Amino acid sequence: MKRLLIAAAALISGIFTLQPVSAQDSDWQDVLDEAKGQTVYFHAWGGEPRINAYIQWAAREVENLYDVRVVHVKVSDTASVVSQVLAEKSVGKTSGGGVDLVWINGENFAAMKTSGLLAEPGWAQSLPNWTYVDTENKPTVLVDFTVQTDGQESPWGMAKLVFMYDTARLDIPPASLDALLAYAKSNPGRFSYPQPPNFYGTTFLKQTLLNTIADKAVLSDPVVPNEFEVQTAPLFNFLDELHPHLWRQGQAFPKNAAHMRQLLADSEIDIAFSFNPGDASGAIVNGELPPTVRTFVFDGGTVGNTHFVAIPFNSSAQEGAKVFANHFLSPMAQMRKQDPEIWGDPTVLNVADLPANEKALFDTQDLGPATLTPEELGSTLPEPHPSWVTALEQAWATRYGAGSQ
Amino acid sequence: MAKFRPSSNLPSLIVVFLLAGPVLAGLAGTVLPAFGYLPVLGARELTLAPFAELFSMPGLLQSTALSFWTGLVASLVSLAIVLCFAAAWSGTQTFQRVSRFLSPLLSVPHAAAAIGLAFLIAPSGFLARLLSPWATGWARPPDLLLINDPYGVAMTLGLVAKEVPFLFLMTLAALNRPEIKSHTKVATSLGYGRMSGFFKVILPQIYPLIRLPMLAVIAYSTSVVDVAVILGPTTPAPLAARLVVWMNDPDLSLRLAASAGALLQLGISAGAILVYLLFEASVTKLSSTRLARGHRMKSDGAGRMAVLATMVFIVSAMCLSLLVLMIWSLAKSWWYPAPLPQNWSLSVLSMALMQTPQIFGTTILLGILAALISTSLTLWLLETKTNAGEQVDHRLRTLIFVPLLLPQIAFLFGLKMLFLMIGLDGSFTAVLLAHLVFVLPYAFLALSDPWQRLDPRYARVAATMGASRARIFFKVQLPMLTRPVLVTLAVALAVSVGQYLPTLIIGAGRVVTVTTESVALASGGNRQITAVYAFLQLLIPFAGFAVAAAIPAVLFKNRTAMRLDA
Numbered sequence: 001m002k003r004l005l006i007a008a009a010a011l012i013s014g015i016f017t018l019q020p021v022s023a024q025d026s027d028w029q030d031v032l033d034e035a036k037g038q039t040v041y042f043h044a045w046g047g048e049p050r051i052n053a054y055i056q057w058a059a060r061e062v063e064n065l066y067d068v069r070v071v072h073v074k075v076s077d078t079a080s081v082v083s084q085v086l087a088e089k090s091v092g093k094t095s096g097g098g099v100d101l102v103w104i105n106g107e108n109f110a111a112m113k114t115s116g117l118l119a120e121p122g123w124a125q126s127l128p129n130w131t132y133v134d135t136e137n138k139p140t141v142l143v144d145f146t147v148q149t150d151g152q153e154s155p156w157g158m159a160k161l162v163f164m165y166d167t168a169r170l171d172i173p174p175a176s177l178d179a180l181l182a183y184a185k186s187n188p189g190r191f192s193y194p195q196p197p198n199f200y201g202t203t204f205l206k207q208t209l210l211n212t213i214a215d216k217a218v219l220s221d222p223v224v225p226n227e228f229e230v231q232t233a234p235l236f237n238f239l240d241e242l243h244p245h246l247w248r249q250g251q252a253f254p255k256n257a258a259h260m261r262q263l264l265a266d267s268e269i270d271i272a273f274s275f276n277p278g279d280a281s282g283a284i285v286n287g288e289l290p291p292t293v294r295t296f297v298f299d300g301g302t303v304g305n306t307h308f309v310a311i312p313f314n315s316s317a318q319e320g321a322k323v324f325a326n327h328f329l330s331p332m333a334q335m336r337k338q339d340p341e342i343w344g345d346p347t348v349l350n351v352a353d354l355p356a357n358e359k360a361l362f363d364t365q366d367l368g369p370a371t372l373t374p375e376e377l378g379s380t381l382p383e384p385h386p387s388w389v390t391a392l393e394q395a396w397a398t399r400y401g402a403g404s405q
Numbered sequence: 406m407a408k409f410r411p412s413s414n415l416p417s418l419i420v421v422f423l424l425a426g427p428v429l430a431g432l433a434g435t436v437l438p439a440f441g442y443l444p445v446l447g448a449r450e451l452t453l454a455p456f457a458e459l460f461s462m463p464g465l466l467q468s469t470a471l472s473f474w475t476g477l478v479a480s481l482v483s484l485a486i487v488l489c490f491a492a493a494w495s496g497t498q499t500f501q502r503v504s505r506f507l508s509p510l511l512s513v514p515h516a517a518a519a520i521g522l523a524f525l526i527a528p529s530g531f532l533a534r535l536l537s538p539w540a541t542g543w544a545r546p547p548d549l550l551l552i553n554d555p556y557g558v559a560m561t562l563g564l565v566a567k568e569v570p571f572l573f574l575m576t577l578a579a580l581n582r583p584e585i586k587s588h589t590k591v592a593t594s595l596g597y598g599r600m601s602g603f604f605k606v607i608l609p610q611i612y613p614l615i616r617l618p619m620l621a622v623i624a625y626s627t628s629v630v631d632v633a634v635i636l637g638p639t640t641p642a643p644l645a646a647r648l649v650v651w652m653n654d655p656d657l658s659l660r661l662a663a664s665a666g667a668l669l670q671l672g673i674s675a676g677a678i679l680v681y682l683l684f685e686a687s688v689t690k691l692s693s694t695r696l697a698r699g700h701r702m703k704s705d706g707a708g709r710m711a712v713l714a715t716m717v718f719i720v721s722a723m724c725l726s727l728l729v730l731m732i733w734s735l736a737k738s739w740w741y742p743a744p745l746p747q748n749w750s751l752s753v754l755s756m757a758l759m760q761t762p763q764i765f766g767t768t769i770l771l772g773i774l775a776a777l778i779s780t781s782l783t784l785w786l787l788e789t790k791t792n793a794g795e796q797v798d799h800r801l802r803t804l805i806f807v808p809l810l811l812p813q814i815a816f817l818f819g820l821k822m823l824f825l826m827i828g829l830d831g832s833f834t835a836v837l838l839a840h841l842v843f844v845l846p847y848a849f850l851a852l853s854d855p856w857q858r859l860d861p862r863y864a865r866v867a868a869t870m871g872a873s874r875a876r877i878f879f880k881v882q883l884p885m886l887t888r889p890v891l892v893t894l895a896v897a898l899a900v901s902v903g904q905y906l907p908t909l910i911i912g913a914g915r916v917v918t919v920t921t922e923s924v925a926l927a928s929g930g931n932r933q934i935t936a937v938y939a940f941l942q943l944l945i946p947f948a949g950f951a952v953a954a955a956i957p958a959v960l961f962k963n964r965t966a967m968r969l970d971a
Contacts, residue, residue, distance in 0.1 A: 041913075041914060046922075047927070047930065049926070049929070049931070073914030073915075074917075074925035075909070076928035077653050077928070079653035080910065082655070083652075083818065083910070084821070086445055086446075087821040087825060089445050090443075091822050098831050098913030098914065107656065108655045111655045115657060190548075195640070251550055251555055251640060252553035252555075252638070252639055256928075258928075266527075267529065267740070268546045268548075268741075286931075287738040287748050287750070288738070390656055398463040402463035403464050403467040403641055
């Protein structure tokens with residue numbers, strides 16, 4: 001790891017030859033010195049033992065290397081963390097807060113950013129390992145659901161919508177929205193999606209909207225209420241046609257992605273989806289999905305985004321949190337994270353530009369039987385502006401979630 | 406409260422001190438945002454806008470109706486089953502055998518019971534797997550809406566399965582008095598059938614003891630979240646479940662509408678209780694003439710069998726659910742329609758056990774401290790009040806019960822701010838204090854009636870013989886209350902162990918218990934892990950109830966009148 005740091009330092013000095021290199025180095029050295037002996041309370045979703053084990057591993061590393069202790073606070077919903085920081089701000093607790101680092105993205109990040117619950121902008125770009133981040137081919141590391149990150153969160157991993165199916169029951173998966181509808185019609189009760197406002201259900205709505213809307217460009221701007229109905233008419237026409245053929249005729253829905261994956265394993269449904277392209281491979285290793293499961297994507301691409309770690313404004317261990325965030329970006333940590341036996345979460349780094357030794361780590365990696373290659377994964381469609389989420393969820397609830405009036 | 410004499414003041418003061426701050430803070434955290442006041446979000450004006458937003462939510466009426474009816478119906482059905490069963494079988498071998506099964510079921514957390522039930526009855530669940538495809542012809546699970554049905558039938562059944570053991574235990578405690586046995590004998594010798602004898606002679610005597618627990622059951626069932634999420638409808642969901650979604654929505658402004666919803670939820674629970682009280686009054690009125698009419702109704706054999714069948718059905722459903730949970734905790738892969746897992750593995754269980762000694766320690770310490778403090782405080786309060794010849798002030802009662810009636814999540818936001826302000830946040834003490842807020846009502850609930858029912862003449866006799874107050878309490882009253890006190894301790898322990906949101910939010914993630922760990926891990930949906938942690942979660946309460954049942958059995962071996970087999 002020391003070697004990596006030296007490599008990183010060398011790389012930085014290579015790039016910033018015109019800048020006062022020593023200042024950059026010494027700034028980071030100050031952070032390392034301050035971080036010594038700190039305890040970082042890292043609030044992160046704790047629903048996946050493989051991810052928990054990975055966090056444990058990373059915590060042991062930073063304790064050995066930098067004398068920073070990391071405690072993983074397992075939460076079931078990131079919104080409770082937002083709530084906690086909000087309560088702290090309400091009583092004017094501007095330092096010594098309970099949350100030092102939080103795993104976050106999308107709406108939760110937007111909420112924390114607009115409510116002023118995050119640490120000063122720019123810290124993410126100041127991390128030494130930031131140089132490896134692929135800002136060119138992975139624009140979502142800088143723009144989280146169309147919201148500029150402003151360096152208030154540091155990228156951790158990539159997400160992209162992939163569909164899972166069991167080859168034992170389904171030969172050729174329906175690789176477009178129309179094919180999916182046709183499949184649902186001829187196989188009633190064998191497809192469903194989590195109920196919005198569950199994140200995955202909303203993602204399915206967004207994917208469908210991207211595939212049906214006349215002009216995709218409007219999605220990067222806030223919703224214009226007057227035009228929303230016309231813009232989403234094709235989406236809801238599609239859903240109106242699909243719903244009678246859904247699992248339980250659309251009267252009940254899977255609660256979340258995990259429930260949907262379980263239904264696939266129980267052979268109640270034929271197609272499920274995930275935001276982690278390595279999810280199916282990992283679940284096969286774990287015995288949670290049959291070994292015959294494979295993944296596919298829609299022709300024309302699927303929605304994708306990045307997930308991050310952020311430091312709240314009143315974190316009691318900001319330096320330690322930065323050291324941990326920086327460690328998450330190290331090639332070794334990113335490589336292990338991408339390994340389906342460990343987690344299977346795609347890297348945020350630009351592998352092609354890594355130093356030869358680090359690049360080799362990635363090149364020899366086996367991504368697992370059910371994981372698509374980067375080429376097969378196809379293009380990534382950007383997330384719409386967060387205001388679309390609320391509008392879509394409300395429209396959905398009014399149409400399908402309010403019972404028979 | 407100034408009118409209290411100093412002697413009767415201290416325990417009340419302590420209760421007020423422990424509860425007033427949290428309850429006021431919790432109420433403020435609910436009521437102010439409901440009227441548009443939440444400065445940190447820039448909401449500073451008092452308006453009714455949050456209510457307007459609440460009522461514009463799609464399907465709000467259905468959600469409200471669902472919460473009201475499922476809760477009320479589940480409570481009434483549970484009470485009916487318990488009373489009919491007690492009427493038909495109390496004092497028999499069968500009764501004892503069934504109660505041996507029912508009491509431990511009380512220690513099963515609601516969520517674990519609901520998960521087990523879902524595993525059992527889903528179209529791809531255990532029962533379907535046992536019968537498929539050879540009997541049903543289902544090569545694949547049929548597309549049947551058995552759980553999450555829009556009318557909340559599955560949810561109501563889940564609630565009944567969970568409330569029956571609680572009400573049964575309360576009834577059992579109420580029946581546990583020497584004179585009941587002789588009254589039963591008199592009724593029988595006058596020729597009353599077993600069931601009519603119970604309803605006409607015994608029930609009027611024991612009902613006051615069951616009443617308060619019944620009201621708590623109604624309040625709980627109308628505002629339940631975990632069972633609703635697992636078994637309840639979703640299009641739309643009952644109000645309480647939707648409140649949690651709104652409270653957790655990344656769009657922070659939804660909190661205002663959610664707080665307004667919390668007040669509506671309070672109204673639903675209060676309304677359901679009111680309807681029940683009206684029902685109770687009309688039953689009393691209607692039955693007053695029937696009770697004295699003297700119909701013996703001897704041939705109640707068919708009714709008794711029907712009641713027994715219902716009870717056996719509930720007990721076996723619960724036991725089967727637990728069995729399925731147990732199988733899942735050892736199952737790595739279990740594909741439909743195999744009746745048993747294809748791959749077994751102990752790794753999750755052993756991993757969980759290795760990681761948990763410290764977590765177990767924290768959970769047990771918190772639970773035992775909360776149980777001891779709340780039970781002793783309740784006893785102290787009751788003893789001083791009785792001694793001063795007073796009733797427990799109704800304001801104090803309200804203070805004690807408010808935490809049970811308000812949805813936790815809104816309540817906790819205010820509580821969290823209070824703990825932050827006094828700088829206790831994130832400590833073991835803070836979590837213990839927060840647990841006490843939710844444990845104390847149950848301790849009070851479980852103990853106040855047995856205390857009121859204590860024959861005052863024993864204390865008077867002891868006093869005339871010169872015994873001091875302390876001596877009367879420890880040598881006469883406490884021994885007579887051994888069973889209810891132990892049950893209270895066990896209930897309090899179970900309630901403390903079950904606290905998820907208070908532990909997480911007040912503990913700021915620093916205090917980790919079995920429950921916070923299981924809920925966090927269960928959010929990933931891995932069934933094996935969910936099952937393992939559901940088991941770990943019920944282990945501590947189960948041990949508590951087992952001890953509470955074992956001690957009196959040993960102590961009262963030679964005391965016929967104190968034994969349970971009345």
